[in-house]
Amino acid sequence: MRRKLIALLFLAALCARAGTPANRPNILLIISDDHAWTDYSFLGHPHIQTPNLDRLAREGVTFSRGYVPASLCCPSLASIITGRYPHQHQITSNDPPKPAALTPAEFYRSAAFTEGRAVMNRHLEALPTLPRVLRDAGYLSLQTGKWWQGHYRHGGFTHGMTQGGRHGDDGLDIGRKTMQPIFDFIATAQAQLKPFFIWYAPLMPHDPHTPPERLLRKYTARSPSLHVARYWAMVEWFDETVGELLRHLDQRDLAQDTLVLYLADNGWIQSPDNPRYAPKSKQSPYDGGLRTPIIMRWPGQVRPRQSRNLAMSIDLMPTLRAILALPPDPSLPGINLLDPKALKARKAIFGECFTHNAVDLFRPAANLRWRWMIAGDWKLIVPDPANEPRAAVELYHLGRDSHENFNLAPQQAARVARLRAQLNAWWDPAREPQTVKEQQAPLGEGRP
Template sequence: MIRRLFLSLLAFPCLLSAADAPPNIVMIISDDHLYSDYGFMGNTVVQTPNLDRLAAESRTFTRGYVPCSLCCPSLATMITGLYPHQHKVTSNDPPIPAGMKPREFSGSPQFEAGREVMSKHLEEAGTLPTMLKQKGYLSLQTGKWWQKSYERGGFTHGMTHGGRHGDAGLDIGRKTMKPIYDFIAEAKKQQKPFMVWYAPMMPHDPHTPPQRLFDKYKDKTPSVPVAKYWAMVEWFDETCGELIKHIDDQGLKENTIFVYLSDNGWITNPKTGRYAEKSKQSQYDGGLRTPIMIRWPGHVQPKKTEELAQSIDLVPTLLRAVGIEPTKTFPGINLLDDSAVSSRKTLYGECFTHNFVDLNVPASSLKWRWIVDGYDKLIVPHAANQPNDVVELYDLKADPTEEKNLATGQTDKVKALSAKLDAWWKP
């Protein structure tokens, strides 16, 4: 009897520690994916059953945004919680020296030196994996990663070792999911909370879906490139389903936070297979908008909402969810704070050149600033890089594809929104 009591007392602290363990974090980041190309967002052709199920189990923000419609700066925002002009990783690649051809540049010392500056900017900004270390988290990088080795982002484990945007990390999803499963097993063995960065190059080109999925879509459109893209979306969805199922089957569902979003949008040009002008790298919602989902059973009540959310919100949201009080002020809000979410009416963003103009001066690479205020959207070009552009104003409720520029007829609204934009950041 005494021995049984003694053993039960020994076990009691273990039960407490398991109950009080910080939640695991899994970030699923789609790559070049239009915000409407999901079943739960109303698409009746592209099938995304696994992400539809995740949306039904999540707080799903259908009007989510990234501040920048370009891969590298967008990902840097997700992991720092800062706008590109704050973390300074504004572009995909360093500036090309005068007289040097792009192909020469990619293998040159100048290219490597530029990428080193970009990696240092990210380190100085601070990253989520680094912040999570104080709670004992292990963290894994897979998929897209621009800042040299995974270690530069503060990850304890990773697949990328220095390639331009992922090297070996790009095998995730397309070829294997095993590195994630092995990492989770290791974290469980060490009894440590974990973070997984799942950012496969999917549905990003090359659009090389399995034949079975291409066959499924080829008769739904006269465009082979569009069918390939749609098939890539469903292939990506399948990998998300595998990952979610693995977490749930491991008994980790109740204590794991899933976050989902895309780095930027993509609309397939039906003739060329490249991206259409109002998507990736543009100032329009086709490049900037993404659903944002948060699943945490027992803590987050599932619902679909049109309240505004942005990728700058992820770091402060996740830090507070795991019990870490931020040591600096972030521009985003806690998406699990109902009051903060309901009181927000405005989002801001900025788009930059593909290659930096000056690695240390964000404004030098700026193309457009934008503001969404309710359903009004104002786009202001930066004259140095977009000298022929005009100010644009759209009513996103009535005109979601941004076809009718209202700026000349609503000058008072343009003036008021411009003042808000300048108060946020005026280069």
């Protein structure tokens, strides 16, 4: 009897390993929130320590020139989960239009807010999100942390924490208060012999900047102000939670079978004078709001290296489809980041920034503030005349001016014209219909 039991346990262990073959790895997606591209020790920050993210960068492929298309949380996260630009998935803003007569507090309690968020949720339900694609491939999926689209099932997750609050409710406990829901979910997936997908998007280092006192003490003497010290300490606190996840994978003998992905949803440059962000940061078209390292670690499958190729958050969906040997989706604008030919063929990347509150939930152009593009080291920023009437066209050479201090557009009119033609060929909001009726998402592929 004892031998039979040992044999059964051995067989179960083999089956557990067999549940994650080379083209069906577990997937852990780590998304930091309001985190500047400069604020990692592996990218040379002189004070902030991020040993666990450093480990990921060392053990995986790191795209140091990674970007999100929009520098605002809700549209950026929607682009990550759909693999599409905001003007394609139509979730361009954090919140729906706010009636002028309402204060923000009144608005969040109003029918206008509830109905507007329902429209935004339907935009997401109409698309094949990453959890839906993975569900059809046999995965269990878990939502934790930041999540703007109501109940976690609106995104196609099989499991989750958020029940319907504005941007996370119960899900925002992850990282700051507990990691246990993730560990429990991994145990559930293993018990069912299923590969898993985890969305780990804690409200970190996002404000409120309330780090443990031990970390705040560490950075207070090194920073120019208490506000900066709090933000720096939040970055290391987030990094510690990444370490908890990596250690759990090691302890469960899952590291070899798990693809770990990392990026930030948008940037943040801490103001030294107050708790808010500085200019050229979040909600801006500058690298301080848009740029992020993108890391992929999969031991034995992805060769560790540093890459200067341009990469985007919208590339994660086509990359994962390729890993799973799924048919390419020609409607996706991104590329497979593990395809050297695709990386070499990419000549430019594009993006767009929108108003915090939408003007029109069905017409992305009405919410537009800036479009931007990068070709080589050249970056063009084009303001929308309706929402940014006093802004000028801007051109920067990122190789010589990484913080975008010197606008070369007045001296480079011909280059601006060439790049602007490429930008218009990508998306020209002037050609968008002025009136768009809501289209109800069909039951089936798009909806959970």
